Amino acid sequence: MRPGSRPSExxxxxxxxxxxxxxxxxxxxxxxxxxxxxxxxxxLRYPTQGLGRxxxxxxxxxxxxxxxxxxCTSCYLGEDANLxxxxxxxxxxxxxxxxRQHLGPKGNVQITDGEITLLSxxxxxxxxxxxxxxxxxxxxxxxxxxxxxxxxLLPALVRDGGLMEVAVHVDSTQRGRRGYKKVADExxxxxxxxxxxxxxxxxxxxxxxxxxxxxxxxxxxxxxxxLKTCPxxxxxxxxxxxxxxxxxxxxxxxxxxxxxxGSSCVLTGTR
Ligand code: SF4
Numbered sequence: 001m002r003p004g005s006r007p008s009e010x011x012x013x014x015x016x017x018x019x020x021x022x023x024x025x026x027x028x029x030x031x032x033x034x035x036x037x038x039x040x041x042x043x044l045r046y047p048t049q050g051l052g053r054x055x056x057x058x059x060x061x062x063x064x065x066x067x068x069x070x071x072c073t074s075c076y077l078g079e080d081a082n083l084x085x086x087x088x089x090x091x092x093x094x095x096x097x098x099x100r101q102h103l104g105p106k107g108n109v110q111i112t113d114g115e116i117t118l119l120s121x122x123x124x125x126x127x128x129x130x131x132x133x134x135x136x137x138x139x140x141x142x143x144x145x146x147x148x149x150x151x152x153l154l155p156a157l158v159r160d161g162g163l164m165e166v167a168v169h170v171d172s173t174q175r176g177r178r179g180y181k182k183v184a185d186e187x188x189x190x191x192x193x194x195x196x197x198x199x200x201x202x203x204x205x206x207x208x209x210x211x212x213x214x215x216x217x218x219x220x221x222x223x224x225x226x227l228k229t230c231p232x233x234x235x236x237x238x239x240x241x242x243x244x245x246x247x248x249x250x251x252x253x254x255x256x257x258x259x260x261x262g263s264s265c266v267l268t269g270t271r
Contacts, residue, residue, distance in 0.1 A: 032056045032104030059099035060110040063087040068114035070143055070176035081114050089123045093130045105135040110167075116147030121156060128161030139165035142197055145177055155203055168196045175189065 007165075023032075037045070037052025044051075051057060054166075065082035068077060099109050109131055116124070117140075130139035140163060147154045157163040170193055172186050183189055 001013075005231075026105055029056070029104045029106065056103045056107060058104055058108040058110065060112050061095055061127070062113065064111065064113045065116050065119045066114045067117050067118055068143075069118065070145075070174055072174045072176075074173045077114055086113075086119060089126055092127055096127070096131050096136060098136060100136055102136045103136070107136050109136045109138050110141050111138050112141035114148070115143055116140060117142050117153065121153065124157060128157060128163050132162040136188065137165065138163070139167055141167045141169065143174065143177070144168035144170065144192075147199055148178060148195065154199055155206065158203055161259040166200075170196070201250055 033052055033054075033056055035224075036056050040049070049227075063084075063086065065086045066077070066081045067086075068075070068081065077133055091135050096109065099107060103109070111127055111131070112126075128138050140157065154163075154166070156168075172183050172189060175181070177192065180189060230269055
C-alpha cells in the first residue's frame with residue numbers, strides 16, 4: 001500500500017495485485033499473442049523477437065486533432081493539417097474499440113495526431129476514459145505547452161481521465177514553444193524539461209500516479225533533478241525519465257510507443 005492511499009484504493013490495489021499473481025497473462029492476451037506470432041513471417045521469428053511473445057504491437061489514434069499550433073522544422077504533418085477538422089469523438093472511440101480487438105487487453109495506444117491537447121478537455125477525458133474502460137493503456141503524446149498554459153489540465157486528465165502515461169516531445173527542431181521560440185542547442189531546453197518533470201512529480205505526489213517521457217540531448221549524461229534513467233533504456237537510447245516518487249521508484253515499463261529513434265521512452269507509475 002502506498003503511503004497516504006485510502007483504504008478503498010489499497011483494497012483495489014491488493015485485489016488487482018492478487019489477480020495478477022493468479023493470472024499474469026489473461027487468456028485473451030495469450031490468444032492474441034499466439035495470433036500475432038503465427039502471423040509473423042517465419043524469418044522474423046528470431047529468438048529475441050518480442051512481437052507475439054511479450055507484445056501484441058501498439059496503436060495510435062488518427063484524425064483526433066490534426067491541427068497543431070507549433071511549426072517544427074521536422075514536422076510530419078501534411079500541409080493541410082491545420083485546415084482539417086477533428087473527427088467526432090464517437091469516431092475516435094470506435095478507433096479505440098477496433099484497436100482493443102487487435103491488441104487485446106492492456107494494449108498500448110498513443111492518443112495523438114497533430115497536437116492532441118488542442119482538443120477540448122471534455123473530449124480528451126472521454127477518449128482517455130473509454131480507452132481505460134475497454135482495457136487499453138492510453139499514452140498522451142504532446143508538445144506539452146498546453147500544460148504550461150493551463151496548469152489545471154494535466155491534473156484533470158490524471159484525475160478524471162485516469163491518465164497514467166504522457167510523452168512530452170521536447171527538442172530543438174520545435175518552433176512555437178512559449179519562452180523558447182528558437183534555441184541554440186538541445187541543452188538550452190533543459191529548463192523546460194525540468195519544468196515538465198516538476199509537473200509530473202507534483203501530480204504524482206498529489207494524485208498517486210502519472211508517468212512521463214522526456215527527451216534529452218544526445219551525449220548529455222546529466223538528468224534533470226530527481227529524474228532517473230529509464231530501467232528499460234538501452235545504452236543507445238540516451239534517455240532519462242522522472243521516475244522519482246514519494247514512495248520511491250515505481251515499477252517501470254516501456255510502453256512501446258516511443259519515437260522509434262531510440263531517444264524517448266515512457267515510464268509508467270501505478271495507481
Ligand atoms: S509539435 Fe509535433 S505536430 Fe506540432 S508542429 Fe511540432 S512536430 Fe508537428
